[in-house]
Amino acid sequence: MVETAATPRVPVLRRRLLQAARAMTTPLLPDDYLALLNPAWSTRELTGTVQRVVPETDEAATIVVQPNAPWPGHRPGQYLRIGAEIDGIRHWRAYSITSDPDHPEGLVSVTVKHVPEGRMSPWFTRRCDHGTQVLLGDVEGEFLLPDPLPERLLMITAGSGITPIFAMLRELQRRGGLGDVVHLHGTRTREGFIFGERLRALAREHDGYRLHEQVSSESGRLACTDLDDLVPDWRERATFLSGPREMIDAFEAHWQDHGDDPELLRTERFQPVIGTGADGAEGSGGTVRFLVTDVEATCAPGVSMLVGGEEAGATLPHGCRMGICHTCVGRLRAGRLRDLRSGEVHGEEGQTVRTCVNAPEGDVEIEL
């Protein structure tokens, strides 16, 4: 299967009518014929129209989108898969949502940093404009503010890693949670600090929000060893970390080796660690029968169906290989699975499941 947009919410009555009308349109959906009259009448996929593209810095822009169906909602810190067709081919990327959850006009925005060699980010920052159609995927992500809000917070960000933290700071401001927040941000130049102006203003207005800008072109990168000077009580603060992979690895190691409670550190790396799941149990492993490809694979404990299948010689669809894009999904026909991210054992016949983050728990049959 291929990466899909989210399914719009449809009122019950309308859904029942559409269901009944399928008798006339099978194998197509009534939506396919309604779309001939007006593409926005199709409820097959959640789409959106770009309202405006707001430049944030020379290299970053915020893409403001009006969803074509009511926005299902999100929490600050979560990300959105957003898709667009470029030269006849659909592409998808995940970006942190930077709009407030209850925007009065129902708008939603993501902030994109221009990566010159990338495919999607130059398209967003340079080519898309008012009126461009985009596809909206599911809102995902577990990088969230805890409830109740912690009394003392530490935010550590660098580069475009600021985006989920910006959304959280707005949330903290709304909920009066800026009592004691220290924010360390690493940026190459002062002008290149995405949302810099707004965060500096926030720091002026709120005594409890202290912003430290580490300009690497002047005084070097933010290092773990700076923590004791900048935030002497860092060990006791609930900490949110978002930035490049090397930075996250370094700070995570520092928390492990020198912190009091590694649990206090939460990170956003856009690359979920695929391993044995939260409970540490690896599961039993098992066999997977790929019904369409006609291949049977044996997976050791902790090995995903995708990897096992490929090792057995099957050519299987895949995309991100980390549970985001849904390219690898197939319909489960029999058996139980273990989610390699959470450790949860699940699986019902007929369910579509991602082969890249699920391992068989015993014998499994999948339509792929």
Add this chain to the structure above:
Amino acid sequence: MSPDTGPSTATRPDTVGDAERPSGRPFDPASHNPLHRLTDAQIEELGERFQAIHDEVKADLGERDATYIRSLITFHRRLVALSRIVLMASRYPPAWALGTTGLSVAKILENMELGHNILHGQWDWMNDPNIHSSTWDWDTASTAASWKHSHNYVHHTFTNIVGKDKDVGYEIMRVDPKQPWEPRYLAQPVVNVLLMLLFEWGVALHDLDIEAIRKRRKDPKVLKRELKGIAGKAGRQILKDYIVFPALSGKHWKKTLVANATANVVRNVWSNMIIFCGHFPDQAYTFTEEEVEDETRGGWYVRQLIGAANIEGTPLFHVMSGNLGYQVEHHLFPDMPSSRYAEIAPKVKALCEEYGLPYNSGPFWQQWLMVQRTLLRLSFPGGRERPKPGPYVAPDEEPVAEPTVQGHAGPIPAFP
């Protein structure tokens, strides 16, 4: 996160030939079969050159192709909607004729240029889940899943290998003298007509793998699931064409029912005629299992090339036949968008000429009558392989007449 989705079902063996290893293929420069006239090195070379044609088109796919398939999908849906609306007035003969024609054309387009080709994964590169082999379903009795197995996998991988490709006679007919004769083939002339009229149902049952069921080799669990799938699909098709739409025509429901049945039969006959012209005309070669033992990717390409036959026709004919008039190109590159076959045909012909291979092709009626002759002959015992055409030779280019002016002593060149 850029998805790298290959074709949904592998149709081409990935083994690249080991030049050191002697293949099971009998090499014979004097053989009448072009496959055996080629050396191993030539076959490998051909494989690479065919692959290059494929890769060049694949790299070039884009906006133009996406626009083509989307326009055709939109056209099909409009035609269906209009035809169904016109058929509400089926009690008036002109409305009946117009609606039935529209619906027949729509069903043909949907099955051939859309369904068959999308289910092959020809448009999977667009990454659009609404035009994708994993999600598409078509307006015919067979289910997409079982079709993808029996057609994309079995037929396109084992093309024309007698005993392995179940499309050689569809397990109910004798279309090749290599198939042993049985008394049941005496009924072939009747079976042929019935299959033509009821083609969609024949295809749906064929997908089940009748032979495996007869020999009790089929997993009963799988069989049960497939039967359930077919029953569901058939039920929805019958409900739509023979209950819901006739009911919407009120008192004159019978006229609409007959119109819908006619459209289904027209589609059945047309697709049967086109599909039978793909592999059963005299020019196409069939193979034994021994001949293709240890086949390399190059060998696979050559088998596809000489095992299929094209139909010559206008661009409209090619769209209405799902570009299966380019059966040769389709078999070489089953996952290439069908709209590209006409563009690559000259390159395929050039390779045929260079390597002394045939390029099987002929006008529609000639090809179809050849098939009918074979079907009649082979319903009786015996029969021999029909004579095959020689290597492809490009027709001489028409000499371009220079513009001349008539002078009193005869024509003189206009531009001396």
